[in-house]
Amino acid sequence: MKFTRGSDTGLWLLTTSVSYLALFSILVSIPELALAQPNEDDIACLHGFQSMAKSSDPALFNNWTDTAFPCNTTQDGQRATFVGITCSSSRVVSLFLSDKGLTGMISPNLSLCRNLGILDLSQNSLTGTLPSELGMLSYLMTLNVSHNQISGPIPPEIANCSYLHELDLEHNRFSGEVSTALATLQKLQILDVSHNDLVGPIPTGLSNTSDGRPRFNASSFEGNPRLYGFPLPYPKSRTLSILAIVGIGLGSGFLSLIVSFTAVCVWLRVTEQRLAAEEGKISQLVPEYD
Incomplete structure (x- = not known):
C-alpha cells in the first residue's frame, strides 16, 4: 500500500x-x-x-x-x-x-x-x-x-x-x-x-x-x-558573697586592732604597776638623813 x-x-x-x-x-x-x-x-x-x-x-x-x-x-x-x-x-x-x-x-x-x-x-x-x-x-x-x-x-x-x-x-x-x-x-x-x-x-x-x-x-x-x-x-548571690568577704575582712581587721590596743594598754598598766612597786622598795632601802 x-x-x-x-x-x-x-x-x-x-x-x-x-x-x-x-x-x-x-x-x-x-x-x-x-x-x-x-x-x-x-x-x-x-x-x-x-x-x-x-x-x-x-x-x-x-x-x-x-x-x-x-x-x-x-x-x-x-x-x-x-x-x-x-x-x-x-x-x-x-x-x-x-x-x-x-x-x-x-x-x-x-x-x-x-x-x-x-x-x-x-x-x-x-x-x-x-x-x-x-x-x-x-x-x-x-x-x-x-x-x-x-x-x-x-x-x-x-x-x-x-x-x-x-x-x-x-x-x-x-x-x-x-x-x-x-x-x-x-x-x-x-x-x-x-x-x-x-x-x-x-x-x-x-x-x-x-x-x-x-x-x-x-x-x-x-x-x-x-x-x-x-x-x-550578674548574680546577686555573688555580689553578696563579695560584700560578705569584704565585711569579714574589715571586721577581722577592726577586731585585731581592738585586741592589739587592749593588749598594749594592759601591758603598759602592768609595767607601770611594776615600776611603782620597785620604786617603793628602793625608797625603803635608802637611809634617811636628818
Missing part, C-alpha cells in the same frame, strides 16, 4: 499522538506507584517513635499499623491519616504532637524521617535524653520539646541541622554546659533553654552577634542557677 504525502502526515500525527498519550499515562501513574510503595525509612521512623512513646489518648496510635501509612494511599484509594503528621511528596515533613499526653522517651529512629522539617513534642511528659541522632535531620527547621522532663546534655550534634530556625528546650531537666557548636547555627532566630539545670558560661556566639549586637536576650537563659555570662545579669 502506498501513502500519499497527506496520508504520511496523518499517520505520523496519529502515531505521535498515541505515543504521547502512552507517555502521559506512564507519567501520571508514577505518583500513584510512588504512593503505593511506602518509604521504608519513614515507616521505621514512625514505628520507632511509637514503640518508645505512649499516649494517654488511646486513639492517638490506633491506626499506626504496618498496613496504614499517612503518606500513601490505602487499597480503597483513601489516604490514611495520622494525628499530627503532615506529608509532602510521599515523605513525612512534620510531626506535631504537642500536648498529647505523651510519656516514655524520644526514639532515635526519628532521624530516619530524613525530610522532617518540624518536630514539636512540647507540653508532654517525655523523659530520657534528647537523641544525638536528631542532628542527622538536614532539613529540620523547628525543634520544640519544651515543657517535658528530658534530662542529660543538649547534644552538640544539633548544630548539624543547618536550617534550624527555632530551638525550644525550656522547662526540662537538661544539664551540663551549653555547647559552643550551637553558636554556629546561622539561621537560628528563636532559642530558649531557660528553666533547666545548665551550668557554665553562655557561649559568646549565642550572646552576641559578629557586630556586637545582642543575639538572644536574658529570657532565653534564665532559670539556670549555675549558668552565667552575658546577657544574664
Whole structure:
C-alpha cells in the first residue's frame, strides 16, 4: 500500500499522538506507584517513635499499623491519616504532637524521617535524653520539646541541622554546659533553654552577634542557677558573697586592732604597776638623813 504525502502526515500525527498519550499515562501513574510503595525509612521512623512513646489518648496510635501509612494511599484509594503528621511528596515533613499526653522517651529512629522539617513534642511528659541522632535531620527547621522532663546534655550534634530556625528546650531537666557548636547555627532566630539545670558560661556566639549586637536576650537563659555570662545579669548571690568577704575582712581587721590596743594598754598598766612597786622598795632601802 502506498501513502500519499497527506496520508504520511496523518499517520505520523496519529502515531505521535498515541505515543504521547502512552507517555502521559506512564507519567501520571508514577505518583500513584510512588504512593503505593511506602518509604521504608519513614515507616521505621514512625514505628520507632511509637514503640518508645505512649499516649494517654488511646486513639492517638490506633491506626499506626504496618498496613496504614499517612503518606500513601490505602487499597480503597483513601489516604490514611495520622494525628499530627503532615506529608509532602510521599515523605513525612512534620510531626506535631504537642500536648498529647505523651510519656516514655524520644526514639532515635526519628532521624530516619530524613525530610522532617518540624518536630514539636512540647507540653508532654517525655523523659530520657534528647537523641544525638536528631542532628542527622538536614532539613529540620523547628525543634520544640519544651515543657517535658528530658534530662542529660543538649547534644552538640544539633548544630548539624543547618536550617534550624527555632530551638525550644525550656522547662526540662537538661544539664551540663551549653555547647559552643550551637553558636554556629546561622539561621537560628528563636532559642530558649531557660528553666533547666545548665551550668557554665553562655557561649559568646549565642550572646552576641559578629557586630556586637545582642543575639538572644536574658529570657532565653534564665532559670539556670549555675549558668552565667552575658546577657544574664550578674548574680546577686555573688555580689553578696563579695560584700560578705569584704565585711569579714574589715571586721577581722577592726577586731585585731581592738585586741592589739587592749593588749598594749594592759601591758603598759602592768609595767607601770611594776615600776611603782620597785620604786617603793628602793625608797625603803635608802637611809634617811636628818
